[in-house]
Amino acid sequence: MPSQKKILEVKNLKKYFPAAQKQQLKAVDNVSFDIYEGETLGIVGESGCGKTTCGKTCLGMYPVTDGEVLFHGKNIHTMSKKERFAFTKRVQMIFQDPYASLDPHQKVYDIIAEGIQIHGMAKNKTEEKKMVAELLEMVGLNAEHAARNVHEFSGGQRQRIGIARALSVNPEFLFCDEPISALDVSIQAQIINLLMKLQKEKNLTMLFIAHDLSIVKHISDRIGVMYLGKMVELTESSKLYVDPKHPYTRALLSAVPIADPEASAQKERIMLKGDVPSPVNPPVGCRFAGRCENCMEICRKEEPQMIEIVPGHYVACHLYND
């Protein structure tokens, strides 16, 4: 069960990238959230909304433009080299594309053992071999697979290797960036089950990013919805589906197709008009205003702030400002 201990605190995080003509692409703009020990926080949003950039900045893979990210109370962007090294052992990542994120020249053994070697976790070669074999079995592969090359594996198996690599250093925090979107439906279920099983066994804390809402809802305890660099809603995953507050969340949820002809026919659909505006020069005021069916005058002038309307349910929308 998730505890009340904060593992990661993100405070007013901003990440801008330089764009043409001295403009700035505001990929992540003033986002704040906490991740508690043992929970899974899912972040959903459409492509280009900044969810991956947000995750990567939280892990220190990008420098911040402004704001801070605290891991166990320590700012990860001002860490010394030594602290940073220790940080990489506690935090690991699983990538989207299992075909691109594994070195095709390396044997599976070398891929998994690399972290163990770097952090000096095994006393000798025999122990290292034992550890790799255990990791492979933990993710549902065989110990014999260690001697093989990556290209001999299917997509689902490769993703398992990626998970074994991430778990090799016994991390406490796992960042999963769309770990299943490159896989087939039946394989997706395998990987999701594996991640949920491992989380229980090892009491992992996870930041889970995906655009597939049904998967995120299945795996997450809480969900944050992002739109154009902003977090617009954050609440428990069961609540988000039953009682979405932000108009964007409502539209997003109504657009997800349901694999049931009757439920699908009865479902009320909110059809959004137009496309997501560019994060270079985003609109003034609420960023969703141009596509919103509840747009008011104030929405085009003033940016809504994130407020807690019910305990644990945060929304950034003028509809809920009294």
Place this chain on the structure above:
Amino acid sequence: MNNLLEMKHVAVNFAAYGGTVQAVRDISFSIEEGQTVALVGESGCGKSITAKTIMGLVKKPGKVMEGSQIIFEGTDIARYSSKEWRKFRGKECSMIFQDALVSLNPTMKIGKQIMESLDNHAVTTSKEEKKKKVIDMLKLTGIADAEKCLEKYPHELSGGMRQRIMIAIALISHPKLLIADEPTTSLDVTIQAQILAEMKALQKKLNMAILLITHDLGIVADVADKIVVMYAGKIVEEGTVREIFYHPVHPYTKALLNSVPRLDRDGKEMLCTIEGNIPDMTNPPKGCAFCERCPHAMNICAQYMPEEKTVSSSHRASCWMMDERAAKGGVAHA
């Protein structure tokens, strides 16, 4: 309703380095006029190759085997010459591809790309008339600023807009059959909903049939009339949407339906998975291809290919469990 397209015993092989890949193995199904048929299955099950076969786009080392019949409006098109194919494609039958950015020509303006299709097929009309047709088509697909859009290049448009252009190109010559190969996979859900609604509206207006290829069962439930489930190059089950979703017969269809988490259901229980991987298609199993991953597999499954059995006039499946000799109700449900 008349059958627009009938596939009869179609088989496609690819001569590869490691042996012959039997991508499509003796499949038969039909599409009625104005109907939406969804072809469902995992990657590598042969669904895209089936679509390419209908368009005559199977190239070497692929080969449509002897005995395959593709009957379109009463004519067997399987043995068309390349000249006949060129007349057929775009006019009778069009295709939308998955990735609109790589399918559009990056160096050509949108207007010209759509006009190309008219130049190839339509009877000669004046330039103004053609331009008007293009603009009308663009408006039909939901592009507001159609006149301006003609002068743009693909890179200036968003993913959803590009997919609309693809649809406009495919539909400008009013084909009778539209093949949509994962038309919304690269798009976001809100844009996907827009495109699907657009496609449904256009289908009604132009009275065309759609062959939709997808792995997303949610989309299938939303738009399809009939579902064809493929596994390892074979059709394992075929039926109407309600039959497949509410009364699936084949274990693979059941597993596929159970493996997707549902947004409208609560619960953190484990998802049903299909263990293992799809078989090697250079050497497909002698018996049922799903046998190795099937929770109900019997001895006979590995030995002999199951025959096709009919459940109702529109519902058929190939599974040994349906044989009258199989134990009824005695099979443990995994």
